Amino acid sequence: MSSPTSAGTSTAETSIASATLKGAMHDYWSRIKAGDIGSLPAVLGLVALCIVFGSMSSVFLTPGNFANLLTQAAAVIVIAMGLVFVLLLGEIDLSAGYTAGVTGAVLVILITNHDVPWYAALLAAIFVGVFLGFGLGTLVARLGIPSFVVTLAAFLAFQGILLLLAGEGGTIRVEDKTILAVENSNLTPTLSWIFFISVSIIYILTGLNRMNRRRKAGLKSELINLWILKTAGLLIITGIAVFALNVERSNNPDLVSLKGIPYVVPVILLILVIGTFVLSRTAFGRHIYAVGGNAEAARRAGINVKRVRIAAFMICSGLSAIAGMIFASRQNSVSPTTGGSSTLLYAVGAAVIGGTSLFGGKGKMRDAILGGLVVAVIDNGMGLLGYAAGIKFIVTGLVLLISAGVDAISRRGASV
Amino acid sequence: MSTPILSLRGVNKSFGPVHVLRDVDFDIAAGKVTALVGDNGAGKSTLIKCIAGIYTPDHGDFLFEGNKVDITGPRDATALGIEIVYQDLALCDNLDIVHNMFLGREKKRGPVLDETAMESLARKTLDGLSVRTVKSIRQTVASLSGGQRQTVAIARAVLWNSKIVILDEPTAALGVAQTEQVLNLVRRLADNGLAVVLISHNLNDVFEVADNIAALYLGQMAAQIDKNEVIPRQVIELITTGKSAGVESAGVKK
Numbered sequence: 001m002s003s004p005t006s007a008g009t010s011t012a013e014t015s016i017a018s019a020t021l022k023g024a025m026h027d028y029w030s031r032i033k034a035g036d037i038g039s040l041p042a043v044l045g046l047v048a049l050c051i052v053f054g055s056m057s058s059v060f061l062t063p064g065n066f067a068n069l070l071t072q073a074a075a076v077i078v079i080a081m082g083l084v085f086v087l088l089l090g091e092i093d094l095s096a097g098y099t100a101g102v103t104g105a106v107l108v109i110l111i112t113n114h115d116v117p118w119y120a121a122l123l124a125a126i127f128v129g130v131f132l133g134f135g136l137g138t139l140v141a142r143l144g145i146p147s148f149v150v151t152l153a154a155f156l157a158f159q160g161i162l163l164l165l166a167g168e169g170g171t172i173r174v175e176d177k178t179i180l181a182v183e184n185s186n187l188t189p190t191l192s193w194i195f196f197i198s199v200s201i202i203y204i205l206t207g208l209n210r211m212n213r214r215r216k217a218g219l220k221s222e223l224i225n226l227w228i229l230k231t232a233g234l235l236i237i238t239g240i241a242v243f244a245l246n247v248e249r250s251n252n253p254d255l256v257s258l259k260g261i262p263y264v265v266p267v268i269l270l271i272l273v274i275g276t277f278v279l280s281r282t283a284f285g286r287h288i289y290a291v292g293g294n295a296e297a298a299r300r301a302g303i304n305v306k307r308v309r310i311a312a313f314m315i316c317s318g319l320s321a322i323a324g325m326i327f328a329s330r331q332n333s334v335s336p337t338t339g340g341s342s343t344l345l346y347a348v349g350a351a352v353i354g355g356t357s358l359f360g361g362k363g364k365m366r367d368a369i370l371g372g373l374v375v376a377v378i379d380n381g382m383g384l385l386g387y388a389a390g391i392k393f394i395v396t397g398l399v400l401l402i403s404a405g406v407d408a409i410s411r412r413g414a415s416v
Numbered sequence: 417m418s419t420p421i422l423s424l425r426g427v428n429k430s431f432g433p434v435h436v437l438r439d440v441d442f443d444i445a446a447g448k449v450t451a452l453v454g455d456n457g458a459g460k461s462t463l464i465k466c467i468a469g470i471y472t473p474d475h476g477d478f479l480f481e482g483n484k485v486d487i488t489g490p491r492d493a494t495a496l497g498i499e500i501v502y503q504d505l506a507l508c509d510n511l512d513i514v515h516n517m518f519l520g521r522e523k524k525r526g527p528v529l530d531e532t533a534m535e536s537l538a539r540k541t542l543d544g545l546s547v548r549t550v551k552s553i554r555q556t557v558a559s560l561s562g563g564q565r566q567t568v569a570i571a572r573a574v575l576w577n578s579k580i581v582i583l584d585e586p587t588a589a590l591g592v593a594q595t596e597q598v599l600n601l602v603r604r605l606a607d608n609g610l611a612v613v614l615i616s617h618n619l620n621d622v623f624e625v626a627d628n629i630a631a632l633y634l635g636q637m638a639a640q641i642d643k644n645e646v647i648p649r650q651v652i653e654l655i656t657t658g659k660s661a662g663v664e665s666a667g668v669k670k
Contacts, residue, residue: 217532219539281529283522286511290519293508300506301520302490361510 024226037410039355041403042370046377053381060384064249066241067262071183073376074264075100075326076343080350080368081271082319085312087351088279088292090360091140091147093313094344095132095154096320101339102158103129103317104324105165108174108334118178126321132158133317137310147313155344163336171335174328182267183329186260189246195266196242200235207231264326268369271319275365288312292360342393349400350375357407374399419482421446421611422467422498422580427476429462436462437473438635443628444580449602449612451622451643454632455655460615463632464582467613468500469493497579501569503588509558513550514538516557517572541575542567545604549597563594570601574610581605582613587621599625619648633658 032040054061079096086093093099103125110121136154140147166172174180187195207227214221242261250258279285287308290298299305320339327338352358353374354367375396382392420443429437436459444450454460465471467478469487478485480496487493493500507516514531517538523530538553547567550560557565566586573581583602587595603625606612616622622629623643630640631654638654646663653660 213532217536219532219535282527283524283529286515286519286522286529289511290508290515293510294506297506297508298519300502302494303520361508 021223021225021229024223037355037406039364039367039370041406042354042367042374045353045374045399046370049374049377049381053377053384057381057384060381062249063244063247064258065380065384066244067186067249067258069373069376069380071262071264071330072380073372074183074262074268075323075330075339076346076350076375077268077369077372078271078323078326079320079343079347080354080372081268081275081365082316082323083347083351084275084356084363084365084368085279085288086147086316087348087356087358088288088360088363089309089312090292090358091309091312092151092348092358093136093147093316094151095136095158096151096316096323096347097339097344098155098158098162099129099132099317099320099339100324100327100343101162101334101337102132102165102324103321104328104334104338105162105172107179107321107325108172108328109165111176111179112172112174118176122179122325125324126318129317129319129321129324130314131317133314133320134310136317137313140313141306141309159336159340162334162338162340166334166336171333173333179325179329180332181329182263183326186245186258186262187266189260192242192246192261195261196239199269200238203235204231264329267322267326271322272365272369279365284308284311289361292362294361342396345400346375346379346396347372349396349403352407353399353403355407357411358404359407359411371403420444420479421481423479424463424467425477425479427463427466427473429459429466429471429473436635437466440476440632440635440637441640442630442637443640444611444613445628446579446611447606447609448627449606449614449625450628450630450640451626452613452615452630452632453617453619453622453651453655457634458632458655459635460632461584464500464584464613464615467493467498467580467582469498494576497577498582499573499576499578499580500582501566501573501584501586503584503586507557507565507569510556512556513553513560513568516568517541517575519572521576537575538571541571544608545571545574545601547571547601561594562590563597566590566594566598567601570598570605574605574608578610580611580613582615584615585617586614587616587618595621619651622651623648631655639663 050061059065079100083093083096106128107121107125110116110124111118116124132154136147136150139145139150186192211221211224211227245261246259248257248259250256279288287298287303290301290303291305291308295305298308324334324339328334331338350371351363351368352371354363354369354371356363356367356371378396378399379392382395422444424440424442427437427440427442428435440459440463442452442463452460452463462471466473467487469490469492472488478487485492485496487496508519511519514535518534523533523537535553542550542553545567549564549567557568560568570581570583570586586598586602590598599621602612602614606627614622614626626643628640629643629646629651631638631651633654636658638658639660641663650660650663654663
C-alpha cells in the first residue's frame, strides 16, 4: 500500500521495503534472524512429522486417526494454554497437571455422588481451580517464594488430595451425557460446516475491520495481499481438516456412525479466542507481557505486578479445571493418576515447542495448540509404529530440549 | 531566572542516622534546562526521588507554580506533570515502542486497547520531538540502540503533557554521536517550554545544554547559578569542595 497521507513524516513509515509482498517476506526474514522466530519451528516440525509418520504408517493420515489425535491432545493443549499465562511472566506451574486431576475429581464427585447438574459441577470445579491458583499465586507474588518451589510442593500436595478424593486405588465413574460427549461425540457434519463457516466469517470480518480502522487513522496497516494470502491459507487448511473429520470413520457405520468435528474442538477454539483477546487486546494482557519482559519497568509504570502475577496463576489453574473435565470425559472416570504421569511435562513441552519462552515475555495462546499437536503427533505416530513408551518419552524429551535450546539461542540472538 | 515552576525550600531527608539532604533549596524553571551536578553520594538521586514522590522528605516545602503542594507518592508527582526518566530506562524489551510509551496508562475503547489512537499519538509525539532515528514505532525496544532507547524513554515522559521532566544521567552509557542526539533532544524539550532537570556527571554535557547549574555537595546545595556566570573549573570546585572563589555560595556549613 502507498504511504498514508497523515502527519507522520519521519518516524512514520516502516522501511519502504515492506510496501511489497517481497518486502514483507524480507522483513519477516530479518525478524527471524533477529531471534523473533515465533511458532515457525513448531509449524515446520508439525509438517515434517506428518510427512514422516504418514509415509511410514498407513493409518496415521486417516480421518479416524486425525480425530483421535485431536481428542488425545485436547487436555494437554488446554493445560498448556493456561501455562502460557504463567510462562509469560517467567514463572512456571508444575502442579497444573494435578490441578486438572483434583478439579476433575471435584467435578465427577459432584455429578456422580451428589447428582449436581453438569454445568453447576463444572462451574464449581473451575472455581476450585481458580481458588487453588489464587493460593499458588499469592505464595509466589506476596511471599516471594520461587514458583518452581511453590508449585513443586503443590504438585505433591495436589496428588495427595486427588488420592484422598478418589480413595486408594479407586476410580470415580462419570455417567453424565454432556461431560462424556465432550471427548466422545461429534458435531453433525452439517453443524460442522456451519461452525466452520461462521468462525471463518467472524475471522475475516475482524481482520478487515482492524485494517479499515488503521487506514482511517492514517496508520500503516498490513499488506492486503499478504493478509488475503495468510487468511486463505489458514481457511484452506482448516477447511480440509473439517472435510476430513466429516468423513465416516467408523469401521461399522451401520452400527455406530462416527463423523464430524469432536465437541472438544469448539471448546478449545473458544478458549483460544478468549485467551488471545485477553492477551493481545486488553490492558491486563499487555501488563502480563510487561511483567514478563521487565518486572521493574512494569512496577515503575504503575502496574500492580503482584496482582498480575496472582491473576495469571488463577487463569492457569482455572483452565486446568477445564482440562480436568476433558480428562474425565476421555477416561469416563477420574482416577488417582488423572493429570499425573507425563501430563504436566507434555503441557510445558507443548507451550515451549509452540514458541512460548521459558524466560517470560514471549508467547501466544496459539503456541499451546501448535506445540500440543506436535507432542500428540509424536506420541500418536510412534505408538502406531509400535515403539515402546520409553522411546516415545525419550523422543518427546529431546524435542522439548531442542525447543528450549532454540528459545535460549534466539534470545541470545535478539539481545545482541 | 524566571519564576520557577517548582521550588524546593529547606528540604531535609535522613535515612536512619545518615542525614542525606540538609536544607536544600532548588528551583526548576519552565523552558530551561537545569543541570543537577554533584559527586557520588552528594544526594542527587535522593533529591530527585523526593521530587518524584518515591521518598517523602522529613521536612521542607514544595512550591508548585507558587502554591504549596504535598508530594507523598509517585501518583502525586505524576498528577502535577512531573516525569522521571531513569538511568536504567525502565523499558520492556519485549514490547514495541508504542506499547512502552503507553505502559501502565493504555488508551482504551471500552475494555479493548485502542491501538490506533495510541500509535497515532506516539507518532505525533516523536515527530514533535523531531526524532528521525527510529525506523518503525512497531519494532520491539530490544532492537533499538542505546540512544534510541533513551529517546523512547524521554518521549514517554513528554507524552502526558508533563511540565517537568527529570533525566537521570541520560548520556552515561552512550557513544559520542548518540550523546549528541540525546542532548539535542534535551535542548528541544526545554525550547518546547518544558522544565528539564538534567542529572549528569559530564560537565561537557552540562555546559552544552544547561541554562542553570545546581551543585550539591554532601547533601547541601553548594550553589545554583546561571551557566554563563561560571566556568567549568568553578563548578568542579563546587562539586568537590562545596565552594568556589567568585561564586556566591548558598551557604555550605561544615
